[in-house]
Amino acid sequence: MFGHSKHHEYEDDTVASGLGWVSIMLGVGGIAAAKPIAKLIGVENATAEGIIRVVGVRELCHGIDILSHRDPTPGVWARVAGDVLDGVLLGIAAKKTTNPAGFATAAAMVAPVVIADMVDAPKLSAQKMMA
Amino acid sequence: MTLLDRMRGDTASDSFETRDIADGESALAQSQPSRAQQGQQPQQNVSQAERTVSLAAGSILAVLGLSRKSLPGLLVAGVGGSLVYRGVTGHCSMYESLGIDTAEDERQRQGEQSEEEQARRGIHVENAFLINRSPEDLYAYWRNFENLPKIMTHLEEVRVIDDRRSHWAARLPRVAGGQRLEWDAEITRDDPNSLIAWQSVQGSDVETSGRIRFAPAMGDRGTEVHVFMEYVPPGGMLTAMLAPLLSKGSKRMIREDLRNFKRIMEVGEIPTIIGQPHGTCTGQGERYTEGRW
């Protein structure tokens, strides 16, 4: 199910499956380590932990979706939608954070993934149209 | 003394001010049953913010999963669906079995302020305008409620029944459903050339109350008009969550209505461009210049 051989038709599949694995990691982290993550970002309350858990569940589902289907395109676009949601949440957290340094670290770690999503999704769509 | 100060009730003789929103006792709140009296509901253990995020994330997953039409897709859609469910109801069985409750803090805060929370469920808008006419002229126009549909675009018809009661009909904008709402309102306070206050009658489709004040402005500027309105939109919880957004749209709508009032009274007509000439081109003209710099 996770082998590369199935995805040969789509070129940017390596990036996509990379994103799939990253999603799984982020998902598991978000669910299991909600409290430490909340502490790092600087919003330590039950509501924030709950939200991080929900985001974790979402990420995990993205991972499952991308890795278990031949065509990762809708999955990556769904990640983009999720990134938008995350962006809004981070924006709100930015104002409330008690730990700006930690917040910046977390944001910096997430940024490359977001960029990868936004670059990859249109590429995948373009390839689909040309195929 | 600003316009708002005056409106907030620094005039001691004004007994209406005791029902001012600032005290947390709005006219509407007094007619609502308190939360404790509402029927039994499953314990809400998810905080408000988390519910919104759950709803959003769940929607993304549900759409994605269903679009896949596969077994893993069904799984994803299922997770999405349960996220949506917990967002809407505020109850998460996982949380229950794990003993987690993220709505605890909120409930504490709410218990202390249930009345204010009631008040906040409604939508409150306030707007002020300077109109170059005397308070008498403005009062006379507004007091005849049958004039109001001319300036308020969302009102379809107002019929005056007697000295205090009138029947109103409005149409919701198409984005909110487009249906026609009707209600009866009665005047609760009428100070000629100064203040009109009204409230919808119990049991109406829409609960609304409002007041309009006319105060002479300085110099030759005319009259300062101040409108305060509140209403509880039909629709229940979902619209309550969208209340901040609806509030912005309502504020603008009332502001534009007041602007229409100003224009009718100052120049006799409302400017419009509907019906004017315009082209059909959709972006395909010729470039008129080579350079961009």
Place this chain on the structure above:
Amino acid sequence: MKALIWCAPYKVKVENVPEPKILNGRDAIVRMTSTCICGSDLHLVDGFVPFMKPGDVLGHEPMGIVEDVGPDVDTSKVKVGDRVVVPFPIACGTCFFCRRQLYSCCENTNPKSYLGEEAFGFATAGVFGYSHLTGGYAGGQAEMLRVPFADVNCQVMPTDLTDHQVVFLSDIFPTGYMAVQHCDPKPDDTVAVWGCGPVGQFAIRSAKLLNAGKVIAIDNGKTVPERLRMAREGGAITIDNSRESVYDRLLDLTGGIGPDICVDAVGMEAHGSNILEHAYDKIKTNLMMESDRPAAVRQTIECCRKGGTVSIAGVYGGLADKIPLGALMNKGLTVKTGQCHVHRYVPELLDHVRSGRIDPSFVVTHRIPLSEAPHGYHLFREKKDGCIKVVLDPAA
């Protein structure tokens, strides 16, 4: 009828559109006899002004003959058959601002005031053919025009003056005039005008009409020598900013003190005085991090004498970077600005024209048929063929 339509940034087209109708009681319909292309139209077509929709009719310098009036128009002020010039801001005549002669700030003529309020805090008056920020009114580069509040906005003109002598009372002549007049020029004042486009040309000649002491005009002699020449014909001493330092030359001409009144008649599409400044502004505007290129304003603030007045006539739309606020404050400058309150000036300017003190037709370099308007825009923008002002003939 034919009309010039905005299609997309850099794309305009002449199309057949329905004729205007009376929509409100105080409207009038005017058949155009001459209508012009303005420098601020270029800002619209270049995409600097938001809220344009494909299909919008452009044009805000119209004049013509009144064909029809609505039932509530005061016919003692304007009636069918009158020859009128229509100022570009639409005024109601009775609001707080109109009563104080701030006609371009009228509160009652913009049907989309909420857009202006979001952009500027308060909405300005409706303007013909200038995007939905000013109401989205159909403009005057067409065969016919609907004019709201006709008894206020149709300025009746005498029949013994030609079109080219009065059509500029709609916009550029009062704009240049107000830029100097509201700074209260004295006979010993030096007025420096940045930008020798049509508005700058009128600012120069207005300064002369208002008996200012000395007039200096600044522009780029390499790209627009004909404009500097026209400025000299108007009585100005010219500075070619492609060959000399404007600041040094101004000090030279004013005995080291700097000009008393500095007029910015350039606006938001200024070319910077050096390549770095131009690149900075150009990049920032293209990235939408800055909406205007304020190079001219920067220079006027730098060069103005202490305690002098900077007059901003050029059009700006949004937010600009790196304005020398320190220089502004410490030098004690006064800034006078505003979209021209045209209605205020029409009577006295008409008097200047009738008495022969000025003939505004000097600024016209091209008169072309409305059907060739896109070519007119091209000439005007590229400054080709010695183009300084283009007048369109709607009948041809």
